[in-house]
Amino acid sequence: MSSFLRHTVALAAVSLVPTSAYALSQGTHRDLSTTACWKQKLPSEFCAEVGAAAYNVDHYEWDDLSAHAQPEAGETKCQAANKALGRVRALAQEVRAISDAGADYDPALAVALGRVLHTLQDNCAHSGMPNEQHAWFSVSDTCTDTKSSPDVQPEAVACAEKETALAFETFAKQVKVPTPPPPQEPGSTSQPAQFWPKRGGVCDFLKSGASWDGVDRRWNNSLVVGALRDQLGSSLTIDPSAPTVDVCAGDESALDLAAPAPVVDTSAPVEWCNLLKLYCAGKTDGAEEAPPWETSPTNTGDGSAESSGCAVGGKRSSSASLLALALAACLARSRRRER
Incomplete structure (x- = not known):
């Protein structure tokens, strides 16, 4: 995938999702x-x-x-x-x-x-x-x-x-x-490396919400x-x-x-939306992706986006077809890399 297309996909995916101020x-x-x-x-x-x-x-x-x-x-x-x-x-x-x-x-x-x-x-x-209480609210907010x-x-x-x-x-x-x-290279504008959390840890956290x-x-x-x-x-x-x-x-x-908050009825946990399902369907030991509550790519030491450049986060969007296209492009590129 070209640099232009990669950035276009990432921008389109992020623009579909409202952010939390x-x-x-x-x-x-x-x-x-x-x-x-x-x-x-x-x-x-x-x-x-x-x-x-x-x-x-x-x-x-x-x-x-x-x-x-x-x-x-x-x-x-x-x-x-x-x-x-x-x-x-x-x-x-x-x-x-x-x-x-x-x-x-x-x-x-x-x-x-x-x-x-x-x-x-x-x-x-x-x-x-x-974590269980936090995860309940995180799943609810995401979906x-x-x-x-x-x-x-x-x-x-x-x-x-x-x-x-x-x-x-x-x-x-x-x-x-x-x-x-x-800096070793004069005029360098590189920043310290920054990394998303491990996908497996994020998904274990999100799953724990069902036990609150x-x-x-x-x-x-x-x-x-x-x-x-x-x-x-x-x-x-x-x-x-x-x-x-x-x-x-x-x-x-x-x-x-x-005065703790009133007890929440947890008899019917929030059903996971496709955003969470897609994120947690990925390889836990594969390339890191933005967790569902993040909505912007991470800056790495070379100024590029973290992981594969297909970070998608936030809540559901009414423009589901465009989001699906962005996700499909990301998945297609990932498959090509694995061959």
Whole structure:
């Protein structure tokens, strides 16, 4: 498939799909991080690497639920929140250690900071919501007209933007970022590589929604947001060796919501639409594709679209025939590659 046709297909597919204005997508993680970094007047190359690291947590750490401020199966709210705090502490220690190690620029500094930011940002959206509950809402939003996912709430982005800005204020006071080396090729505009999550992990997540019992199990985020912020500040600027703070102070009910959302009737799960069926029909170990809730191609290091250039995401479109043509073109190219 020619470059022109590939871009035409991708553009046509994306244009058929409405986007969510407030989606806490991978691109949102990246953009919040780079914008806050620039505002602190830190090196642009460093800011780009921080943004890519925040973006890539969904690729490299999809199955580590503490990275996303969510509980593992069987964990209590307090256990999961404290694990997220422990992650922030460990990464802040890593940032501090890299900073103290010497004057030369180390890309690992940007990676550690980006990973911290992703967790702070995700907590603003997830509030400890288990995967099953999250997946129920994600399937509903993708296949119907609902906007119930925690990742599409305006207050989630507002919180993430605030916490990211505060994190960078703390970072900039403590760490002096060395000047990154110039690009190997003068005039190069390449960006750090960015990757979608693994398809198998995404589909396992989406399938888990059918097992949700309708009970709202989020934690009291008015406590956890501040605890994560304080943990970062303490571990980065005061005493890196200090233990993780117990946000519950030994009280297992400390994070219970005073007014959880009403119980949802889950007796009739939302039927998967063709978008989800087509996505999860692909090879779990094949070329990565945009997950269903994403609506734009990923920028890779060479400025091209991530994976095969056939990223299609978002909700159902009334122009089903055009979407089918775009998908058919993508599938045809994939078959030719496999021969």
